[in-house]
Amino acid sequence: MEQIFVLTLNGLATGMLIFLIAAGLSLIFGLMDVLNFSHGALSMWGAYVGLWIYTGLDQFWLQKLSGFNTSPWYPMVNILDFFVGILGGMLVGALLGWLVEKYMIRPVYGNHVQQILITMGVMLVLSEAIKLFWGSNLIAAPVPLMLDGSWQIGSLVVIKYRLTIIIIGLIVLGALYWLMQKTKIGLYVRAGVQNKEMVQTLGINVRKVFTLVFILGTSLAALGGMLMGPFMNQVYPSMGIEKQLLAFIVVVIGGMGSIFGSAVAGMIVGISEAFMLYFIPDAALAVNVLLMAFVLLIKPSGLFGERG
Amino acid sequence: MNSLLKLNEVNTHINQFHILQGVSLEIPIHQVTVLLGRNGAGKTTTLRTIMGLTPASKGQVLWQEKDITALPTYKIAQLGIGFVPEDQGIFPLLTVAENIKIAIQDENDKQTQENLEWILNIFPDLKIAWKRPAGHLSGGQKQMLSIARAFINNNTLLLIDEPSKGLAPIMVHALIEAIQEIKSKTTILLVEQNFYMASRVGETFYILDDGKTVYQGNIKELVENENLKRKHLGIYKKTV
Ligand SMILES: Nc1ncnc2c1ncn2[C@@H]1O[C@H](COP(=O)(O)OP(=O)(O)OP(=O)(O)O)[C@@H](O)[C@H]1O
Numbered sequence: 001m002e003q004i005f006v007l008t009l010n011g012l013a014t015g016m017l018i019f020l021i022a023a024g025l026s027l028i029f030g031l032m033d034v035l036n037f038s039h040g041a042l043s044m045w046g047a048y049v050g051l052w053i054y055t056g057l058d059q060f061w062l063q064k065l066s067g068f069n070t071s072p073w074y075p076m077v078n079i080l081d082f083f084v085g086i087l088g089g090m091l092v093g094a095l096l097g098w099l100v101e102k103y104m105i106r107p108v109y110g111n112h113v114q115q116i117l118i119t120m121g122v123m124l125v126l127s128e129a130i131k132l133f134w135g136s137n138l139i140a141a142p143v144p145l146m147l148d149g150s151w152q153i154g155s156l157v158v159i160k161y162r163l164t165i166i167i168i169g170l171i172v173l174g175a176l177y178w179l180m181q182k183t184k185i186g187l188y189v190r191a192g193v194q195n196k197e198m199v200q201t202l203g204i205n206v207r208k209v210f211t212l213v214f215i216l217g218t219s220l221a222a223l224g225g226m227l228m229g230p231f232m233n234q235v236y237p238s239m240g241i242e243k244q245l246l247a248f249i250v251v252v253i254g255g256m257g258s259i260f261g262s263a264v265a266g267m268i269v270g271i272s273e274a275f276m277l278y279f280i281p282d283a284a285l286a287v288n289v290l291l292m293a294f295v296l297l298i299k300p301s302g303l304f305g306e307r308g
Numbered sequence: 309m310n311s312l313l314k315l316n317e318v319n320t321h322i323n324q325f326h327i328l329q330g331v332s333l334e335i336p337i338h339q340v341t342v343l344l345g346r347n348g349a350g351k352t353t354t355l356r357t358i359m360g361l362t363p364a365s366k367g368q369v370l371w372q373e374k375d376i377t378a379l380p381t382y383k384i385a386q387l388g389i390g391f392v393p394e395d396q397g398i399f400p401l402l403t404v405a406e407n408i409k410i411a412i413q414d415e416n417d418k419q420t421q422e423n424l425e426w427i428l429n430i431f432p433d434l435k436i437a438w439k440r441p442a443g444h445l446s447g448g449q450k451q452m453l454s455i456a457r458a459f460i461n462n463n464t465l466l467l468i469d470e471p472s473k474g475l476a477p478i479m480v481h482a483l484i485e486a487i488q489e490i491k492s493k494t495t496i497l498l499v500e501q502n503f504y505m506a507s508r509v510g511e512t513f514y515i516l517d518d519g520k521t522v523y524q525g526n527i528k529e530l531v532e533n534e535n536l537k538r539k540h541l542g543i544y545k546k547t548v
């Protein structure tokens with residue numbers, strides 16, 4: 001029972017991380033039919049830059065103020081550094097997303113083969129660039145002090161950082177829900193997923209909406225990457241590509257263009273991943289791929305797909 | 309002549325196909341101009357070319373004397389042109405209200421609010437289904453929604469593609485009445501195969517054949533001219 005609880009919590013946290021990466025992927029595909037294979041690498045940039053800022057700031061304070069590590073203020077500064085890291089990572093994710101959309105994707109609209117080739121190229125360049133800046137070895141990614149450790153509730157162990165991820169994921173989900181359901185931009189996106197041409201004939205610049213969605217998507221992916229580091233206690237260059245595969249599975253299961261679908265599918269895939277890794281690690285990916293194949297068979301547009 | 313929109317020898321290619329091969333027409337303000345022609349003549353492509361969805365490769369589209377041939381679709385729409393496509397272009401998963409809301413460019417504009425009230429009185433069905441997904445509407449109601457959506461933004465020109473298609477005769481009559489009301493407020497370019505409807509709402513007409521304008525005139529004249537109808541529209545007396 002305790003183990004199942006731990007695995008479920010772990011699965012939900014994993015699911016949230018994948019959801020953060022998949023949400024943008026799903027919208028980008030749903031709205032503009034663009035297959036973006038560089039999404040995972042962009043999320044890794046968020047992870048590295050965020051970690052770099054977070055640990056950099058942390059070191060800065062520790063060096064500047066001797067004995068600061070024993071000060072009661074330190075954990076607070078430390079978590080502040082962490083959140084500044086998150087913001088920085090997301091900003092870099094947004095900036096890179098903007099550049100990739102503008103210079104790589106725009107020239108190859110409507111051509112899937114070229115999109116795949118060019119975004120794969122971007123993925124390789126971005127991953128290599130990470131190695132250039134930070135080397136190809138693992139880098140330790142410490143959990144912020146205040147979020148380290150766990151709570152014991154009866155016989156159940158709640159790992160604080162995992163719960164944090166779940167809460168952040170829920171906040172993002174709520175914010176996206178608000179954006180999609182209550183704002184004009186969200187209305188354009190939902191309509192655009194169904195009929196892009198018609199949205200344009202109503203006087204809306206779909207290109208601009210798409211650029212915004214793309215930037216939003218890559219900054220969320222960066223957030224996902226940044227949160228993933230301390231979750232796995234480390235970052236490494238190929239991490240983004242590994243998670244991208246899961247994110248694609250999530251997009252297909254949840255349905256292209258559906259935020260809610262990505263969230264539900266993220267949870268399903270995350271939980272299946274957590275349980276499989278515990279019981280039969282070798283079959284973890286296979287089970288998720290089978291899950292995807294199964295969904296495709298019974299509902300080709302995905303669980304919450306907005307189009308066939 | 310006081311024309312709102314003018315097409316000058318417009319040619320349009322779709323991929324390697326040369327679809328429009330010289331379409332010229334003028335749409336006088338405050339009138340209903342009907343575009344006729346048999347299946348595949350290029351009527352839909354003409355509307356799509358005006359909207360910039362399949363841009364012209366040669367020739368010009370002039371809006372109040374200004375060349376808009378190469379403008380992107382959204383800018384053409386912003387000039388005040390509303391489009392009601394052949395398949396209605398409804399967003400099925402959005403509610404009726406959202407389908408309307410998305411078209412509104414300025415929520416605080418008084419005229420837009422008045423337009424909305426006015427059009428909902430003409431199409432009361434939409435009011436009833438206001439909160440429901442538009443995908444649940446009947447074919448006729450979708451047509452109403454599409455027309456209402458194109459109308460509310462103070463649009464000065466509506467391009468309407470075969471609104472009577474697939475509708476029961478009683479719905480066609482309702483639509484004729486609606487268009488007769490709407491035409492008091494705006495200019496319309498109407499593609500219509502239903503000759504009865506065309507003759508009831510239209511003033512001038514153009515006939516397209518094989519991607520070219522081949523005839524133009526006054527609707528009344530066409531009603532009398534059996535020969536013209538037979539030659540270009542495939543309409544025989546006994547079927548009218
Ligand atoms: N995407 C396309 N690719 C190739 N040919 C096309 C395409 N769209 C239209 N056509 C061709 O262009 C011609 C004109 O089509 P269009 O839809 O404009 O005709 P229409 O007058 O609206 O016909 P209908 O009365 O059947 O609606 C047709 O021969 C059609 O086959």
Ligand SMILES: [Mg+2]
Nearest residue numbers: 351352353394
């Ligand atoms: Mg047509």
